[in-house]
Amino acid sequence: MLTATDRYLARLIALPLFGTLVIAAMLLVLDKMLRLFDFVAAEGGPVSVVWRMLANLIPEYLSLGIPIGLLLGILLAFRKLALSSELDVFRALGQSYTRLLRVPYMFAIALALVNLAIVGFVQPYARYAYEGLRFELRSGALGASIKVGEFTRLGSKLALRIEESRNEGTSLTGIFVRAENKDGQSVAATAKSGQFLATDDPDTIIFRLTNGVLIHDSPKFNTPRVLSFTSHDLPIDLPKIEAFRGRDGDREMTIPELARVGKDQKVPAKLRNESRSNFHFRLTEVAMMLLLPLLAVALAVPPKRSSSALGVFLSIVMVVTYHKINEYGEALGGLGKIDPILALWLPFLLFAALILWMFHTLAFVPGGQPIGALERGAAGIGKLIKRINPFGREKARG
Numbered sequence: 001m002l003t004a005t006d007r008y009l010a011r012l013i014a015l016p017l018f019g020t021l022v023i024a025a026m027l028l029v030l031d032k033m034l035r036l037f038d039f040v041a042a043e044g045g046p047v048s049v050v051w052r053m054l055a056n057l058i059p060e061y062l063s064l065g066i067p068i069g070l071l072l073g074i075l076l077a078f079r080k081l082a083l084s085s086e087l088d089v090f091r092a093l094g095q096s097y098t099r100l101l102r103v104p105y106m107f108a109i110a111l112a113l114v115n116l117a118i119v120g121f122v123q124p125y126a127r128y129a130y131e132g133l134r135f136e137l138r139s140g141a142l143g144a145s146i147k148v149g150e151f152t153r154l155g156s157k158l159a160l161r162i163e164e165s166r167n168e169g170t171s172l173t174g175i176f177v178r179a180e181n182k183d184g185q186s187v188a189a190t191a192k193s194g195q196f197l198a199t200d201d202p203d204t205i206i207f208r209l210t211n212g213v214l215i216h217d218s219p220k221f222n223t224p225r226v227l228s229f230t231s232h233d234l235p236i237d238l239p240k241i242e243a244f245r246g247r248d249g250d251r252e253m254t255i256p257e258l259a260r261v262g263k264d265q266k267v268p269a270k271l272r273n274e275s276r277s278n279f280h281f282r283l284t285e286v287a288m289m290l291l292l293p294l295l296a297v298a299l300a301v302p303p304k305r306s307s308s309a310l311g312v313f314l315s316i317v318m319v320v321t322y323h324k325i326n327e328y329g330e331a332l333g334g335l336g337k338i339d340p341i342l343a344l345w346l347p348f349l350l351f352a353a354l355i356l357w358m359f360h361t362l363a364f365v366p367g368g369q370p371i372g373a374l375e376r377g378a379a380g381i382g383k384l385i386k387r388i389n390p391f392g393r394e395k396a397r398g
Contacts, residue, residue: 002103005095009103012080017073017107024065029054043137056130059123066115067285067319071292074104075315078300083307097297097363104293112289119282120255128252135244157181158236160207171195175209177234189214189232199235207234250278250334258282269336277333277340281326284348288322291355295319298358303369311371322351 002010036050078100081087090100151161163174172195178188191212196205209232217224250258253275261267262276295318299311325347333340358370 005090005100006103009077009100010106012077013073013104013107015073016076017069019069020072021062021065021069024068025058025061028061028064029057032057039134040137045137049133049137053130053133056126056133059118059126063115063119063123063285066111066118067289067292068316070108070111070289071296071315071319072312073107074293074296075300075312078297079302079309079311082301087301097359101293101297104296105290108289108293112286115289116286119286124247124252124254124257128247131252132244154236175212177207177209179234179236183218185216185218187214187216187234189234191232203237205236207236208232209234250274253278255279255282270334273336273340274334277330277343280333280340280344281330284326284344285323287348288351291352292319294359295355298355298362298370301362301369303372314371318351322347 033050033054036053037047040047040050040053078087081090148162148165151159153159158177158179160175160177162172165172171193173193175191175194176189177191178186180186189209189212191209193211194207194209197208199206209229211230212228212232214227214229214232215224216227247253250271253261258275258279262272262279264272267275295315299315302308302311326344329338329343329347330340332338333343361368361370
């Protein structure tokens with residue numbers, strides 16, 4: 001049962017945890033949104049597809065933001081306790097560091113399970129759906145093959161140009177279209193406006209033109225026929241679109257699928273190595289979350305009479321560095337240059353040993369401060385910078 005202290009710690013941790021998670025996800029989404037708008041605009045696709053693509057990227061961003069949010073949530077909560085001397089009060093009342101970690105580990109275990117579900121099962125399908133939308137944009141399956149202000153060919157017998165598109169392609173103006181058939185007949189038309197209409201045949205659509213002029217030419221005619229119309233329906237055979245590939249690749253497989261492929265000797269060695277490497281990469285990333293409470297507490301408590309935020313900076317550097325080392329180990333394992341177990345679990349064990357030493361120094365060594373030397377060094381550098389003017393000379397003492 002949670003005590004009053006546990007509930008107090010939960011409130012302190014929850015606000016920065018979820019705040020950091022939301023801010024990190026929003027920053028990643030905003031950065032990607034700009035690039036997706038450029039990509040969709042270049043392919044001539046509808047704006048609505050941007051939101052669908054972003055929705056499929058959210059699981060990936062959550063898998064990155066959850067560990068950072070957990071780390072900073074716990075770190076900032078314990079740093080507040082340390083700077084306000086509340087941590088000393090808890091310690092004086094017999095609350096050890098290991099007892100105070102009860103609530104942080106509740107958050108850590110719950111979020112680790114959530115992250116395991118995301119990276120193990122949700123993210124592979126979301127990534128496949130995202131790649132499918134990219135394929136459909138490039139192939140024209142989303143109507144992206146018709147670009148405003150440019151001549152566009154649909155198959156080998158039809159070309160058209162549209163001056164302006166409104167309401168995501170439902171209202172087109174300034175239209176020129178030229179079509180040919182197998183008998184050598186051709187139709188060229190200009191129209192003030194038009195719209196595409198679906199038919200019962202999925203391979204054919206109707207291009208309804210309004211208020212225009214049509215020129216019909218044929219080898220049988222002495223001169224082309226010119227007609228004015230208020231409405232004219234032009235059937236268009238859609239070009240054949242290649243079907244999107246099936247779900248494959250190590251990043252589009254769930255964890256059980258990666259385990260199965262990694263053990264299958266009938267699978268090519270390259271795919272087998274990539275599957276094993278990605279399998280262990282995902283597991284180590286989730287397992288590291290169980291060490292983040294220890295790291296956060298070890299870096300949250302500054303030395304006495306110090307309010308330096310070096311621990312916050314160092315925590316982010318350590319987590320990002322470990323993630324990059326993991327990515328490098330995954331790449332080496334995927335290439336078959338080193339066994340994935342060694343490439344990914346050895347850095348994990350070394351990082352875990354460092355975190356355990358830091359926490360042990362803080363919690364069980366009298367007066368222990370794992371980053372005390374770094375704090376003193378940073379303080380010395382800060383004093384030196386204050387004494388030196390912008391031109392590199394020491395200030396004269398009055």
